[in-house]
Amino acid sequence: MTGSADRFGFETRAIHSGQEPDPRTGAVIVPIYQTSTFAQDGVGGLREGGFEYSRTANPTRGALEECLASLEGGQHGLAFSSGMAASDIVLRAMIRPGDHVVIPDDAYGGTFRLIDKVFSQWGVEHTPVRLSDVGAVRAAIRPDTKVIWVETPTNPLLGIADISALATLAHEAETRLVVDNTFATPYLQSPLGLGADVVLHSTTKYLGGHSDVVGGAAITSDGELAEKFAFLRNAAGSVPGPFDSWLTLRGLKTLAVRMDRHCDNAERIVETLLSHPKVDKVYYPGLPEHTGHEVASKQMRRFGGMVSFTVAEGEQAALEVCARTRLFTLAESLGGIESLIEHPGKMTHASTAGSALQVPDDLVRLSVGIEDADDLVEDLLAALD
Numbered sequence: 049m050t051g052s053a054d055r056f057g058f059e060t061r062a063i064h065s066g067q068e069p070d071p072r073t074g075a076v077i078v079p080i081y082q083t084s085t086f087a088q089d090g091v092g093g094l095r096e097g098g099f100e101y102s103r104t105a106n107p108t109r110g111a112l113e114e115c116l117a118s119l120e121g122g123q124h125g126l127a128f129s130s131g132m133a134a135s136d137i138v139l140r141a142m143i144r145p146g147d148h149v150v151i152p153d154d155a156y157g158g159t160f161r162l163i164d165k166v167f168s169q170w171g172v173e174h175t176p177v178r179l180s181d182v183g184a185v186r187a188a189i190r191p192d193t194k195v196i197w198v199e200t201p202t203n204p205l206l207g208i209a210d211i212s213a214l215a216t217l218a219h220e221a222e223t224r225l226v227v228d229n230t231f232a233t234p235y236l237q238s239p240l241g242l243g244a245d246v247v248l249h250s251t252t253k254y255l256g257g258h259s260d261v262v263g264g265a266a267i268t269s270d271g272e273l274a275e276k277f278a279f280l281r282n283a284a285g286s287v288p289g290p291f292d293s294w295l296t297l298r299g300l301k302t303l304a305v306r307m308d309r310h311c312d313n314a315e316r317i318v319e320t321l322l323s324h325p326k327v328d329k330v331y332y333p334g335l336p337e338h339t340g341h342e343v344a345s346k347q348m349r350r351f352g353g354m355v356s357f358t359v360a361e362g363e364q365a366a367l368e369v370c371a372r373t374r375l376f377t378l379a380e381s382l383g384g385i386e387s388l389i390e391h392p393g394k395m396t397h398a399s400t401a402g403s404a405l406q407v408p409d410d411l412v413r414l415s416v417g418i419e420d421a422d423d424l425v426e427d428l429l430a431a432l433d
């Protein structure tokens with residue numbers, strides 16, 4: 049289903065884009081082409097599809113890439129071995145030594161480390177900014193700013209950035225907007241449609257969706273950029289294997305139904321937390337009192353499966369809640385079908401201690417899964433009491 053794919057709805061594209069039955073065997077599901085190389089008919093005589101060597105291109109990966117592009121409404125999709133591999137190649141394609149990037153002041157830790165510890169060695173400078181403040185982003189842009197890097201919602205406080213306002217700002221300043229759409233997924237939010245130049249994913253999270261594969265993706269409608277991404281990925285070799293590509297493609301098929309259930313369950317959990325005496329503050333963009341609610345309502349279909357809250361009695365009580373749940377598994381990562389709980393201050397965000405990015409020590413983060421909502425509520429209530 050190529051070319052005409054875009055006239056179909058999201059759920060149809062998730063199941064069919066790039067995924068025609070195999071022309072030779074009729075296999076309904078794209079096979080795992082677990083092969084490193086492809087036979088040639090004479091020197092330089094590539095067969096149908098033009099496959100040569102799997103670092104450059106592989107049919108299973110190609111199907112995944114076509115589907116990813118379709119879901120994000122972009123012309124070109126590229127899959128990577130991890131979200132960080134995608135971030136690395138996207139940055140290398142867009143900046144030169146000495147350039148400057150604007151990043152969220154609560155950027156994903158791995159992204160911050162890549163820019164702060166690796167790209168800095170090539171003289172790349174960065175300014176962390178609160179992205180919900182468009183004026184602050186405008187003030188941070190310099191003549192040598194090549195990229196504005198956006199995450200929305202952010203982690204773990206679920207801050208919201210106005211994608212279309214930032215895209216306008218970026219283009220006025222002749223710089224480019226990259227949106228890490230990992231938390232929202234293309235089902236809930238379409239950054240390219242709002243003016244972003246590149247969308248990035250850790251497909252490890254909701255797109256794969258089953259906590260069984262690590263992967264990344266970059267999607268763009270800019271042909272020149274896509275060519276640079278493909279060149280650099282082939283040069284550096286940060287490609288996903290055929291089986292990982294297949295697992296991710298399998299995950300995409302159910303993305304829409306999973307996301308609706310993640311959102312339903314998150315709403316139930318939020319309701320429970322709001323009325324609990326031991327809970328102080330609940331962070332969820334779906335709440336009218338959330339500072340980003342208005343922008344989130346404008347650019348998101350629903351508000352996602354991530355919920356954070358503070359425990360009234362402080363850090364020790366927050367740690368105890370994390371230790372006492374039974375269905376919510378104590379673990380890092382997010383976006384899988386199973387519910388996870390964590391203490392950002394001591395786990396995912398431990399490295400921010402003492403910095404401006406430090407998170408509240410009484411904060412608990414939930415990745416709400418798609419189990420029975422009553423069971424999840426009961427588990428959380430038992431852990432809070």
Ligand SMILES: *Cc1c(COP(=O)(O)O)cnc(C)c1O
Binds near residue numbers: 156203249250
């Ligand atoms: C997990 C994550 C990444 C990094 O992805 P990996 O697949 O772990 O390399 C980047 N951005 C966000 C928002 C993430 O949650």
